[in-house]
Amino acid sequence: MPLRLADLPRRRYGSPGNAACPGCPETMGLRYVKMALGDNVVLVIPAGCSSVIQGIRPKSGINFPILNIVFASAASAASGMSSAFEMLGQDVKVVVWAGDGGTADIGFQALSGAAERNDDIIYICVDNEAYMNTGIQRSGLTPYGAWTTTTWTGKTEPKKPLPFIVLAHNVPYVATATVGYPQDFIEKLRKAATIRGFKYIHLHAPCPVGWRFDPSLTAKIAQLAVQTGAFILFEYENGRFRLSPYSGMYRDPKRRVPLEEYLKLQGRFQTVLKDPQKLEMLRAEIDEMWRWALLLEKGMASPELKK
Amino acid sequence: MSGTAAVVEKPKTYWVAPISYPAPASSGKTGLWRTERPVIHLEKCVKCLYCWLYCPEDTILRREDDYVYVDYDYCKGCGICAAVCPTNAIDMVPEGGES
Ligand SMILES: Cc1ncc(C[n+]2csc(CCOP(=O)(O)OP(=O)(O)O)c2C)c(N)n1
Ligand code: SF4
Ligand code: SF4
Ligand code: SF4
Ligand SMILES: [Mg+2]
Numbered sequence: 001m002p003l004r005l006a007d008l009p010r011r012r013y014g015s016p017g018n019a020a021c022p023g024c025p026e027t028m029g030l031r032y033v034k035m036a037l038g039d040n041v042v043l044v045i046p047a048g049c050s051s052v053i054q055g056i057r058p059k060s061g062i063n064f065p066i067l068n069i070v071f072a073s074a075a076s077a078a079s080g081m082s083s084a085f086e087m088l089g090q091d092v093k094v095v096v097w098a099g100d101g102g103t104a105d106i107g108f109q110a111l112s113g114a115a116e117r118n119d120d121i122i123y124i125c126v127d128n129e130a131y132m133n134t135g136i137q138r139s140g141l142t143p144y145g146a147w148t149t150t151t152w153t154g155k156t157e158p159k160k161p162l163p164f165i166v167l168a169h170n171v172p173y174v175a176t177a178t179v180g181y182p183q184d185f186i187e188k189l190r191k192a193a194t195i196r197g198f199k200y201i202h203l204h205a206p207c208p209v210g211w212r213f214d215p216s217l218t219a220k221i222a223q224l225a226v227q228t229g230a231f232i233l234f235e236y237e238n239g240r241f242r243l244s245p246y247s248g249m250y251r252d253p254k255r256r257v258p259l260e261e262y263l264k265l266q267g268r269f270q271t272v273l274k275d276p277q278k279l280e281m282l283r284a285e286i287d288e289m290w291r292w293a294l295l296l297e298k299g300m301a302s303p304e305l306k307k
Numbered sequence: 308m309s310g311t312a313a314v315v316e317k318p319k320t321y322w323v324a325p326i327s328y329p330a331p332a333s334s335g336k337t338g339l340w341r342t343e344r345p346v347i348h349l350e351k352c353v354k355c356l357y358c359w360l361y362c363p364e365d366t367i368l369r370r371e372d373d374y375v376y377v378d379y380d381y382c383k384g385c386g387i388c389a390a391v392c393p394t395n396a397i398d399m400v401p402e403g404g405e406s
Contacts, residue, residue: 005356006373014365016381017332022340023385027363055333063329182360208385216386216399219361 003183008035018061020053023215025179025205025222026126027053030062032182033095033124036189041093042067042081046074046107048099049133050126074098075110079119086120093122093193100127100141104162111200115169118197122189125162125200128207136210143230144285145272148210154271154278158285163202164292167236171198174236178204180222181246184233191237204231212267221265226250227257230286232293241296251294259283331381337364341384343399349374351396358388358397 013031020027026049033041043064045051051068055061069077074096082094098107103125111123130148131137138148138155141162145154167174173195177185185203192199206222208215225231226246233244243251250256259282263269272278327333347358352374359367359375366382367375377388389397 005360006354010369012365014363015329015331015333016364016366016378017334017337018364019334020363022363022383023387024363028361031363031365054327057325057327059330059333060327061329061333214386216390218363218385219387219391 003186005183013063015061015063018053019055020049020061021209021215023208023218024049024053025128025207025218026050028179028182028218029124029126029185029203029205030064030097032179032185033097033189034063035182036186037093037095037193040091041065041095044069044074044078044081044094044096046071046096046098046102047133048102048126048131049128050097050099052133071102071106073110074102074107075114075119075121075123078121078123079114079117082120094120096121096123098123098125099131099133099139100125100129100162101131101137101139103127104140104160111166112169115166115171115198115200118171120196120198122192122199122201125202126205127162127202128205128210129159130207130210132207132210143282145269145278145282147212147268147271158281158288161289161292163200163234164289164296166200166202167241167296169198170239171200172196172238173199174202175200176202176204176231176233176244178222178226178231178233179206180204180219180224180226181233184244184246188235191235195237210268213265217265221262224257224262224265228259228262229253229256229290230259230262232289234293234296236296241293241299243293243297251290259286336380337383338380341382341402343384343386344379344402345377345382345384345386345388346398346400347375347377348396348398351394353394353396355393357391357393361387361391363387 013034043066053061078094078096085092129142136148137150140160142155144158163176175188229250233247235242354373366378386399389399
């Protein structure tokens with residue numbers, strides 16, 4: 001059932017006057033978490049921009065109860081909290097809200113452990129493709145060729161295929177989403193909330209500061225990432241893999257918007273645009289993601305393996 | 308009594324957890340950051356609510372009839388609302404000069 005915006009209650013979802021930069025995808029994404037799940041939610045946040053966005057005591061710039069915790073422990077702390085709520089008989093959703101660095105690199109062992117134990121949490125990786133809070137350092141999720149302050153001539157390794165790595169843990173639910181299509185993200189969150197066990201949602205989150213684009217373009221660039229095929233929207237549910245409608249039509253590369261349209265709006269890709277060989281490498285990274293997606297769509301995953 | 312017995316104090320609160328509560332202006336009146344101000348022309352508005360959906364700050368607000376208005380105290384002037392509006396009902400106007 002498609003979501004009608006007018007049906008969403010008129011209320012405060014975010015917390016205005018926070019410390020986020022103008023055009024921030026993280027504050028955008030947090031509003032959608034509130035729209036999807038309401039108030040019965042506790043967030044677990046490891047270090048990152050979302051720690052800073054909260055501001056300084058006694059006020060908080062994020063409209064949720066939050067446990068701030070070290071990188072290495074976000075998923076484990078959430079697992080413990082979820083068990084505690086269960087023992088108390090309280091129906092509270094425990095949601096990890098962690099950056100790409102905090103997920104793919106520093107907090108990966110805790111994520112993998114919680115997935116393996118199938119703990120009852122929703123883990124959201126908010127992927128702005130670098131360590132933004134500390135000044136735009138490259139992460140395992142920075143794409144090939146992108147400039148960061150630690151990759152001056154462009155990153156020389158491809159982006160980790162993290163959603164597929166989590167999927168390989170055979171958890172009940174894995175999805176990708178983007179701040180460019182909030183209704184899709186909200187629907188996926190709502191579905192995740194009905195499933196027991198470990199749920200992972202990978203949220204693509206273009207950052208104007210780190211990607212070097214005008215803050216008015218956050219939503220447009222997020223949509224272009226999908227339309228050019230650079231970011232694939234899908235759902236994996238109990239062993240079944242499905243491309244989401246927004247990505248389904250881009251299975252055929254000929255129907256995609258040219259990749260350059262996405263790259264040219266971002267300062268971080270300027271060297272890629274000038275170097276045909278680098279552009280080919282970036283295309284290869286994207287093709288590889290599609291290869292995974294189409295293989296899974298053909299039914300690689302065996303339903304008997306599901307938890 | 309020798310007077311040497313240690314005085315055992317009752318344990319008090321050792322530590323008060325620093326708890327913050329969601330509230331506007333955790334980083335002040337962020338409207339002051341703005342260099343451009345979104346101005347909505349309601350005669351062009353079709354109430355699609357995209358500006359309201361995409362505004363990162365929660366500073367596009369909905370009236371009872373779902374026409375929208377801006378909370379200028381906190382709007383940071385990013386321009387996303389103007390960029391997503393399908394009818395170009397929102398103009399970004401430079402701040403400063405005469406008000
Ligand atoms: C163990 C540890 N190493 C390094 C840091 C410093 N640090 C704080 S935030 C941050 C960047 C986090 O990046 P990411 O997870 O992508 O979140 P973002 O800031 O991009 O939202 C780093 C490296 C830390 N707090 N703890
Ligand atoms: S650096 Fe990017 S993700 Fe971090 S607060 Fe600023 S806009 Fe948001
Ligand atoms: S300019 Fe940005 S912060 Fe201000 S109302 Fe528009 S989207 Fe919201
Ligand atoms: S995006 Fe434009 S048309 Fe839609 S509600 Fe906002 S001002 Fe009105
Ligand atoms: Mg990051």
